Amino acid sequence: MVIKVAIAGPRGRMGREAVTTIINNTEFLLVAVLDSKKEEAFLGDHIPIFTSLNDLIYETEPDVLVDLTVPSAVYEHTMIALDNGVRPVIGTTGFTDLQLEDIRNKVAEKNVGCIIAPNFSVGAVLMMKFAQMAAKYLPQIEIIEMHHDQKVDAPSGTAIKTAQMINEVRSPAKQGHPSEEETIAGARGADISGMHIHSVRLPGLVAHQQVLLGGEGQLLTLRHDSFNRGSFMSGIELSVKEIMKRDTLIYGLEDIIL
Numbered sequence: 001m002v003i004k005v006a007i008a009g010p011r012g013r014m015g016r017e018a019v020t021t022i023i024n025n026t027e028f029l030l031v032a033v034l035d036s037k038k039e040e041a042f043l044g045d046h047i048p049i050f051t052s053l054n055d056l057i058y059e060t061e062p063d064v065l066v067d068l069t070v071p072s073a074v075y076e077h078t079m080i081a082l083d084n085g086v087r088p089v090i091g092t093t094g095f096t097d098l099q100l101e102d103i104r105n106k107v108a109e110k111n112v113g114c115i116i117a118p119n120f121s122v123g124a125v126l127m128m129k130f131a132q133m134a135a136k137y138l139p140q141i142e143i144i145e146m147h148h149d150q151k152v153d154a155p156s157g158t159a160i161k162t163a164q165m166i167n168e169v170r171s172p173a174k175q176g177h178p179s180e181e182e183t184i185a186g187a188r189g190a191d192i193s194g195m196h197i198h199s200v201r202l203p204g205l206v207a208h209q210q211v212l213l214g215g216e217g218q219l220l221t222l223r224h225d226s227f228n229r230g231s232f233m234s235g236i237e238l239s240v241k242e243i244m245k246r247d248t249l250i251y252g253l254e255d256i257i258l
């Protein structure tokens, strides 16, 4: 059976690449795209462009919605899709904890599968898993995430997810000197249960993360680099196929890849 896919954010950096990936995969049919502006009726020569997700779903009946938009739009898209029985595959980052909880409840209420993947690249998923494994032995950790300077959310979804995975095996603990003080606010980065996350934004970067695990006389550095957005595409293809078989919320690709 061919899977009918709609993509939200088709003119963005990720969306453009995802449109090509979905079109080129014979297991999928790109039935429509959702954009914030409609300058033309069609993307290419025949894929209809919508500015309302409700209209898109009503007129084209997708099985799956791939969302690659912005933090301010993604929660509403996810809820509309679930309410209409369309399975969301969400790459957009920047959810609040409360929004994630709402989505978890909506998925349970509707029995419609949903994937929220802070990072679609297999290498990044492995880095997160390795960091979780290593944290049992080296629990003092700092995360440095580095992205292009057009990214609107910080810290990255990947860094937050990494810290959450590490928190499953590590007790909250303040790191650094007990009476440490910042002489310039923010110097020690964001704090998740005592772990610090430092966000770098520079032109030329794509998506990069280091997890530094320190111990007496030693440092373990785990690093992943996405040099282009092709690195995320096999994760999107896998997610679209996998969500057709699921009826729960999958938060993080480690639950389906590893």
Ligand SMILES: NC(=O)c1ccc[n+]([C@@H]2O[C@H](COP(=O)([O-])OP(=O)(O)OC[C@H]3O[C@@H](n4cnc5c(N)ncnc54)[C@H](O)[C@@H]3O)[C@@H](O)[C@H]2O)c1
Pocket: 008, 009, 010, 011, 012, 013, 014, 015, 034, 035, 036, 037, 068, 069, 070, 071, 073, 090, 091, 092, 093, 094, 117, 118, 119, 120, 121, 232
């Ligand atoms: N999960 C992953 O592996 C992964 C990888 C890369 C990027 N991302 C995330 O994907 C998202 C998109 O990244 P990007 O670099 O492509 O951003 P981008 O700014 O290049 O693209 C976002 C697109 O969404 C469109 N958009 C905004 N509001 C919209 C709305 N209401 N409806 C439809 N379209 C709307 C914009 O016009 C834009 O074209 C970000 O949240 C980013 O963090 C995730």
Ligand SMILES: O=C(O)C1=N[C@H](C(=O)O)CCC1
Pocket: 093, 118, 119, 120, 147, 148, 151, 155, 156, 157, 158, 159, 206, 207
């Ligand atoms: O380019 C981005 O923006 C990315 N966002 C994700 C995140 O926030 O972790 C994944 C990597 C690329």
